[in-house]
Amino acid sequence: MDNSIENNVKNLSSRIPQANPYGEKITLVAAVKTQTPQSINAAIAAGITDIGDNHVQEFRDKYDLISPCNRHFIGHLQTNKIKFLLGKTQLYHSIDRLPLAVELSKRSENAEITSDILLQINIGNEPTKGGFEPDRAEEAYERISCLPALKIKGLMAMLPLDADENTLKRLAAHMREIYDKLRAYDPNFTYLSMGMSGDWRICVEAGSNMIRLGTAIFGKRFA
Numbered sequence: 597m598d599n600s601i602e603n604n605v606k607n608l609s610s611r612i613p614q615a616n617p618y619g620e621k622i623t624l625v626a627a628v629k630t631q632t633p634q635s636i637n638a639a640i641a642a643g644i645t646d647i648g649d650n651h652v653q654e655f656r657d658k659y660d661l662i663s664p665c666n667r668h669f670i671g672h673l674q675t676n677k678i679k680f681l682l683g684k685t686q687l688y689h690s691i692d693r694l695p696l697a698v699e700l701s702k703r704s705e706n707a708e709i710t711s712d713i714l715l716q717i718n719i720g721n722e723p724t725k726g727g728f729e730p731d732r733a734e735e736a737y738e739r740i741s742c743l744p745a746l747k748i749k750g751l752m753a754m755l756p757l758d759a760d761e762n763t764l765k766r767l768a769a770h771m772r773e774i775y776d777k778l779r780a781y782d783p784n785f786t787y788l789s790m791g792m793s794g795d796w797r798i799c800v801e802a803g804s805n806m807i808r809l810g811t812a813i814f815g816k817r818f819a
């Protein structure tokens with residue numbers, strides 16, 4: 597087992613609070629892009645229960661080599677790759693456009709399953725990022741909640757990488773506001789997935805209850 601991964605996981609478990617200020621339990625998802633199956637399994641052995649992939653090809657290549665755990669998909673998803681994830685993904689974080697939701701619902705319906713999803717919100721209105729505009733979150737929710745084979749479990753966001761702390765706090769708080777507004781009329785809302793290695797403390801403080809950490813667990817990515 598890789599000791600540094602084990603140490604990182606143990607350190608994080610003591611540093612991440614049990615609950616956010618809303619009293620909600622915080623779920624840690626390990627972001628595993630570019631990591632080897634050995635490293636991923638070391639993290640699972642150290643206590644990681646949930647892992648998130650970005651790339652369908654990587655997900656497929658490593659699928660049979662990974663110890664049992666909850667699987668999340670957190671990366672940009674092309675419609676024609678849904679078939680490789682279907683039934684093997686417990687939560688799709690990155691539903692960032694209507695046609696993707698329509699296709700995932702259609703394929704889930706054909707497979708006689710319901711897929712749990714989060715709607716990705718482009719909270720910083722960044723041209724380089726996917727996701728629904730914050731002002732259109734409600735509209736996206738209304739359209740996607742009609743689709744028969746999807747269950748919307750909450751929202752996902754990535755904060756801008758280069759913003760100062762006050763901006764990050766403001767955006768994270770805005771995200772929680774949008775989440776609370778939708779949660780008020782949907783009892784399925786459970787997850788606000790927001791927070792990476794550089795900003796998870798700010799996000800948890802603002803009310804995130806699911807954080808996705810890569811670097812903090814596995815170290816710097818070189819690939």
Ligand SMILES: *Cc1c(COP(=O)(O)O)cnc(C)c1O
Nearest residue numbers: 627670792793794808809810811
């Ligand atoms: C890579 C990635 C993360 C984790 O990023 P780190 O900064 O390494 O913690 C979280 N979410 C998504 C969507 C990612 O692609």
